Amino acid sequence: MVLPSEPEFEQALNELTSSLQVFLKANPEYQRALDVVQIPERVLQFRVVWEDDKGIPHVNRAFRVQYNSALGPYKGGLRLHPSVNLSILKFLGFEQTFKNALTGLNMGGGKGGSDFDPKGKSDNEIRRFCYAFMGELQRHIGKDTDVPAGDIGTGGREIAFMFGAYKKLRNEFVGVLTGKGLTWGGSNIRPEATGYGVIYYVEHMIAKAAPEIPLTSPNTLVSISGSGNVAQFAALKVIELGAKVLSLSDSKGSLIAEGGFTRELVTKIGALKLKGGSLDSLAHESGVAYHAGKRPWTLLEKVDIALPCATQNEVSAEEAEALVKAGVRIVAEGSNMGCTAEAIDVFENSRKKGGKGVWYAPGKASNCGGVAVSGLEMAQNSQRLQWAHADVDAKLKGIMTDCYQICLLAGEKWTEGAGGEVLPSLVVGANVAGFIKVADAMRAHGDWW
Known part of the structure; x- marks a missing residue:
């Protein structure tokens, strides 16, 4: 059920639903998959209390939406921005599910963050927030469970603080976050x-x-x-x-x-x-x-x-x-x-x-390169290796080529009126291709039948 107070999520769901109409008419059994996939597997909400440089405590709302794990561990960024709310994170996690499917890598979809604003804060204030934030989040993530990354407001500095907090709290050095520094588990080409x-x-x-x-x-x-x-x-x-x-x-x-x-x-x-x-x-x-x-x-x-x-x-x-x-x-x-x-x-x-x-x-196709290299960072962490700059760039180019071809082929098959001078819809292509991959995995797991 979509709530009126979730406009961004409703917009994302409406885009997917409208894009699937021709496909669903030909494959009506997949309507059950659409009913299931639009509801996140788990939504976590918690408070983060941190102190500013004057010792004054502040509190922020924080979330992690673990949307879908049919294709792999939940994967998606952490946004730190005053606009963050559950609607925005649900939309982002929902989109991330199908975006990750289009990369061809084994990653599920998730998203998280807080209404904390890093702008105007000192490094120490940001560090104290990140440690307090990870104090709760660390209970719910892991290298084979949920692997967050950066997003708006969460850059290399914030990822480093969060990784440091996780390492101290869990006493383990694992690839639990992506976007890490090159000297401690990060990947070439990830910022780019x-x-x-x-x-x-x-x-x-x-x-x-x-x-x-x-x-x-x-x-x-x-x-x-x-x-x-x-x-x-x-x-x-x-x-x-x-x-x-x-x-x-x-x-x-x-x-x-x-x-x-x-x-x-x-x-x-x-x-x-x-x-x-x-x-x-x-x-x-x-x-x-x-x-x-x-x-x-x-x-x-x-x-x-x-x-x-x-x-x-x-x-x-x-x-x-x-x-x-x-x-x-x-x-x-x-x-x-x-x-x-x-x-x-x-x-x-x-x-x-x-x-x-x-x-x-649409972004779920054209901007999937970021999460794709995050997936490559996870693979490098698993191997305790770091691949060369040129090798990662070549893999990124290959993933974007495959993503384009998948979207084009699905668009050609499921776009009404396409052909001749009329190009297929990449919106339809991206949504149908991503949805089919996630839905088929969910059906194999018994999530719908």
Whole structure:
């Protein structure tokens, strides 16, 4: 049962359900699997009490949604942000279940976090929170049970503190968290994985639908939102390949560079964000214009590729219309559920017209590279090995290629009206392919029949 107070989860469930309609009509027995899979296996909620630097106690709400373990241990990030609530974490865990299925690795789906805000806190305050948080979470996770990772607000510093707390509390050094430091169990390419993976996925979309806008051309214009890990490394990969990055953003506004961002400026933004800074402090940088309170989607006259890489529902229907007007051909999410349902409708209706329409990839497909390399980190931890940078990058490229092919084939089979100039829906393809894999494993385990 979906509660009215869970709008983000309801949105994710509605997307999956609508995407499955043609498949369910042909395979009605799978309706039972849909009824079962939408309910999480376990939801944990607890309080976290921590002291600030003045010795004053504070309390935050914390959660871990262990959504589905049909394909492996629960796997998904920990979000630290004031917006965190059960609806958001249920939607993220639900999406994670099918995203992980699309990687081809043995991982279930989960998500967790707290309404704690790391911004403005000292390192010691963050450490005290992480230790208090892990004091409860450690009871419910493990290398073969539930393996959390980072997410918004949870970077390398926070993962390190949480790992240290787990190690002390459990007296064991195991791969219970991913996103660890390279010298103590982490994987090469993990920080870059989500951003790089989006670009590897987009390269396949371009090859099929828009070969006239290759990422190797300086004439290809790419708009990116966000300025965290995903956005930074997506931008750096685009710049490396040769295309032009026009935008980055944060919660306060957008930076637009009509001449294109340089590698040096993106690196500077990365250093700024590590210190908790905002893009408004770069408003006077040469070659950029800062737009307070605005996302980038309505600020550009011409865009070929749009990559939402900030947070959920960051592209509205109005902004989607603006992107279509600007000539966008490819939209791929680096964030989870980055587009509203209405925005997706704009892109999908454009696709149905054929020709120069927009081809849209949902986050559960295009941004699965992050969790894929987390899965590779788990494999390296199990072997007590660390694979070379080039080897992990090659495996990531292979996983994104396989994910694209799975989505394309399922989309071609289950999208109404696809064929000829009308491209298959990657939304349908990703949802159907991920759902079938999870549902079949659940049926084998006796969860439905």
